[in-house]
Amino acid sequence: MTKVFKNEQEVIDDLPDGAVVMLGGFGLCGIPENCIRALVAKGTKDLTCISNNAGVDDFGIGLMLQRRQVRKMIASYVGENAEFERQLLSGELEVELIPQGTLATRCLAAGYGMPAIFTPAGVGTEVGMGKEVRNFNGKDYLMEYAFEADYALVKAWKGDTAGNLVYRETARNFNPLMAMAAKITIAEVEELVPAGELDPDHIHTPGIYVHRIFQGRDYEKRIEQRTVRKKESNV
């Protein structure tokens, strides 16, 4: 059975309304642009999205927020998205904000088959309210559960037909963690190669975690904050 799908429309076609969906990326870096584009086109709705950020108003998950396709957002930082903040403050959108390390490690736990983790992040704050606290060696930790997600949409630099993935630079971020954490993991890659072409020593996500893979196209890779040094000769 092949893991290789033709395109983004085909690969997300059975993703139902109301699904719990993880989306990789940090800010707009390493986000599954193609899958988001396809979900927007199809109009899949009532989604619970787990992602570190919520995109910006007109890119990334922001595109799905604009069209009210997201019922609940689980994220750590949403400061770059005015429409998100508006929907949150008006109560239209259900939001769960969780510490970034907790978000990452709850993905890790799911992929490692561990039901829960203990972390000091959020102890004594509203994040800790109602959660079990355990004391280890004199320090308090919150018990946080592994995520249960239906789909993970991740973006890698290179992938092979066996589903092995390699990420590039800081576009790695949450992608390998979410790839491990869902019932069905969909990977979009900039370059899809035959099995055997990637060096097994350099694989970040082994193919066992990846159920579907396809060659992405038309990557915009939008830069959120373009910061540069000016060359002397240009001044």
Next chain:
Amino acid sequence: MLNKNQIAQRLAQELQEGFYVNLGIGIPTLVANYIPAGLNVILQSENGLLGMGAFPWEGGEDPDLINAGKQTITTVPGSAFFDSAMSFGMIRAGKVDLTILGAMEVSETGDIANWKIPGKMVKGMGGAMDLVASAKNIIVAMMHTNPKGESKLLPQCVLPLTGVACVKKIVTELAVLEVTSEGFNLLERAPGVSVEEIVSKTAGKLTVNGDIPEMMI
């Protein structure tokens, strides 16, 4: 009174040889511009990089290479990329020597609030809760008062907390203070700023012992 760059300059004096340092968004980011030449300091960016370098030259921007503030950056020789779980793993395990971050409020017991203003602003905590819960040494860089002129150094935080009893030191445009079991303790004052002004703008308990030296900027 210091400007933001001078606050960053003063913060840079806290850096030591071989330190792994996480710099938050805002004034803390500027600290990178004042690392003394010859001092080996490795910057951790919690989106998955050790060895963050300067901004790229114009035209050299790489959308796959950003810092936690989503700014385009470069790497230095010896850098390493990793995923977000490992990034917070090294933070949680206490491998990062120093964390410098911004705040809306700090209490005299070292509590910090910097992620939410109920009903008004919700940006989220990002990695701040993980950092303040685990880092060995946490320094806050912020203005002494808010835009309304009210003190941000309080008996207790009014805004939702990011972390409890974690801040060790605070650098503002007016002063350097440490958090002790007796509340805030004034260590240094900005050039030309009087102890009286600092006292009047500090709402939390503040101890002033002996002559307070001016910062060296």
